[in-house]
Amino acid sequence: MILSLWLQKENNFCNPIQNNLKNCSALSHYHRNRKPLNLFARRLLVLAGTVSLGLGTLGILIPLLPTTPFLLLTAACYIRSSERLYKWLMDHRLYGKFLHNYLEKRAISLNVKIGSLTLLWVTIITSSLFFLSVTWLQILLIIKAVLVTLHILSFKTMR
16 A cells, blocks of 8 residues: 555656666655665565565465455565565566556456456355355355455456
8 A cells, every 4th residue: 555655646657667667756755765774674574575475476366365465565565675576576577567557557457357256256156055064154255255346346447
């Protein structure tokens, strides 16, 4: 969320596909005004960002694990600890697209929406029919699936 606010300041968006991060006034402002971290703190943030990146990657495959919040956390950790890792993340062909679309356009592509919702509902229905015998857990899973569906559908669709 903090990263999102930095990048949206005064509608001055950064193009994460660009190779030169210094063109982004929000990022260069951040780097000029930040206090240097000690080596331990930087390594801890890199570790936290990497764990978050792993969870975000799993979130692409597992419907109930969110992808975008973990990628935003990764970006926040990397921007604070390693400009090289942050640049790698933002330039990555998969992760950079997620972040770019979310931060600048608040949109999800149609293919991602269809794939996410299909995988979500297949997993939820299969789990509640074949693996759960407790009715209240089945209802809870269905409610969660409905809420996740509404959240995904609330984003603009990119063509």
